Amino acid sequence: MFRRTFFIFFIFVINTYANILQDAIDSSPSGSTLKLSAGIYKGNITIKKPINIVGKEDGVIIEGEGRGNIITIKSSHVKLKNLNITNSGSRLDIMDSAIFINNAKYVDIDNCKIKNSLYGIFLDNVNNSVIQNNTVSSNSEKIGFRGDALRLWFSHNNTIKNNKFIKSKDIVLMRSNDNNISKNYMQECRYAIFTQYSKNITLIDNILKDNAVGIFLEASHDINVSNNSIKGDHGAPTNLGIILKASSNIYVEKNIVAECNQALYIDNSPKIRDTKNWILDNKIIFSTRGLNFKNYSVKNVIKRNELFGNMDNIMSDSRIGLTNQNEIESNYWDDYEGFDINKDNIGDTPYKKHLYLDALSFKNHKLGFFYGSAALSMLDFLLKIAPFVQPVLLVEDRKPIFKISH
Numbered sequence: 001m002f003r004r005t006f007f008i009f010f011i012f013v014i015n016t017y018a019n020i021l022q023d024a025i026d027s028s029p030s031g032s033t034l035k036l037s038a039g040i041y042k043g044n045i046t047i048k049k050p051i052n053i054v055g056k057e058d059g060v061i062i063e064g065e066g067r068g069n070i071i072t073i074k075s076s077h078v079k080l081k082n083l084n085i086t087n088s089g090s091r092l093d094i095m096d097s098a099i100f101i102n103n104a105k106y107v108d109i110d111n112c113k114i115k116n117s118l119y120g121i122f123l124d125n126v127n128n129s130v131i132q133n134n135t136v137s138s139n140s141e142k143i144g145f146r147g148d149a150l151r152l153w154f155s156h157n158n159t160i161k162n163n164k165f166i167k168s169k170d171i172v173l174m175r176s177n178d179n180n181i182s183k184n185y186m187q188e189c190r191y192a193i194f195t196q197y198s199k200n201i202t203l204i205d206n207i208l209k210d211n212a213v214g215i216f217l218e219a220s221h222d223i224n225v226s227n228n229s230i231k232g233d234h235g236a237p238t239n240l241g242i243i244l245k246a247s248s249n250i251y252v253e254k255n256i257v258a259e260c261n262q263a264l265y266i267d268n269s270p271k272i273r274d275t276k277n278w279i280l281d282n283k284i285i286f287s288t289r290g291l292n293f294k295n296y297s298v299k300n301v302i303k304r305n306e307l308f309g310n311m312d313n314i315m316s317d318s319r320i321g322l323t324n325q326n327e328i329e330s331n332y333w334d335d336y337e338g339f340d341i342n343k344d345n346i347g348d349t350p351y352k353k354h355l356y357l358d359a360l361s362f363k364n365h366k367l368g369f370f371y372g373s374a375a376l377s378m379l380d381f382l383l384k385i386a387p388f389v390q391p392v393l394l395v396e397d398r399k400p401i402f403k404i405s406h
Helices: 020-027 357-361 365-370 374-385
Strands: 005-008 032-036 039-042 045-047 051-055 060-063 071-073 078-081 084-086 097-105 107-110 113-117 119-127 130-132 135-138 150-153 159-161 164-166 170-174 180-182 185-187 191-196 199-204 207-209 213-218 221-226 229-231 240-245 248-253 256-258 262-267 277-280 283-285 289-294 300-303 306-308 312-316 327-329 351-355 392-397
Touching (some): 020 032, 020 039, 078 097, 097 107, 113 119, 240 248, 240 256, 283 289, 327 392
Parallel strands (some): 039 060, 078 107, 084 113, 097 119, 113 135, 150 170, 159 180, 164 185, 180 199, 185 207, 191 213, 213 240, 221 248, 240 262, 262 289, 283 306
16 A cells, blocks of 8 residues: 655644644545644544554644544544544533544554543444553543443454553443453443453453442353453442353453452353353452352352452352352362361361351341341351251352462
């Protein structure tokens, strides 16, 4: 492809009517590279041809008009790099965005800083593209008024890596398959990562901190969640680490999930017949509840996890969500009360968790208000000694790990 490089030199855009950047885009041949010097360039631009727009030094600002999208891309083979993009519109109904990409392939958004915008980067039917090394934050302190930092809609085979998403709403993949999300940092969002009706997603090596929900997989399948660090906003009553809701063939492996109200919440999963979910080698620590089951959640394979420092290592929100049809084995439970006489690091007796006082909460949910109080803890202890209600066997791990090896 014939390529040219154009240099645009501005210190400040004075003319409030002409959009010189838009004119330069429109007049440049396909495949050109526009290299911008430091300055403020008017936004609300539209790109309809293959082109590269690169800030050749710090301080290149593309400023929107406080309405609509700052940059709209309607072409494949477009690259934006080293740009500061600010001041989108604020209409949630039309999803005003800093960068809106529509019906395109091979788009590269690299090392851009997006702030004071409703939505950050919106991919609508965009494939084989790369979003990397960017920083995105929203235009509101109130989470309900923010847009998504990143949204993928019917967008496949994309790579999202090395980005920072801070104080935005969600990172969303809806009906978007075969995407890779790796080595990103996400802080103070609502859902750090949310997938819905999506498949073949890789979530690996991300750091998620102080979000309302770390990873929320809904009606999705064939997803690998590995080596992520998820730290909740400790004490927040709605904070959850990882949610599996009607999701199947999910691998949750070697993650650290800490300081959540509920670290791993399994709701009606797996959903697809003859599938399983695999929860392996995770550290589930310092949370109110480690594993929590709801509704018909069976055929989950839960092995070699370390559960310690939690108020309850495992719990259920409903009788139908009990865990006796899951494969739970070879985990470390810090409340295990057995011994390891033969020193093989496997408990001599199974780890068993019964519900005593909690069994009453199925009949009277108002008792949940007193959850964790000293009075209920004492009553729960007395019920173990002299139960006046039939305890419920919640889980049995026949080969509990006796001691953590590191």
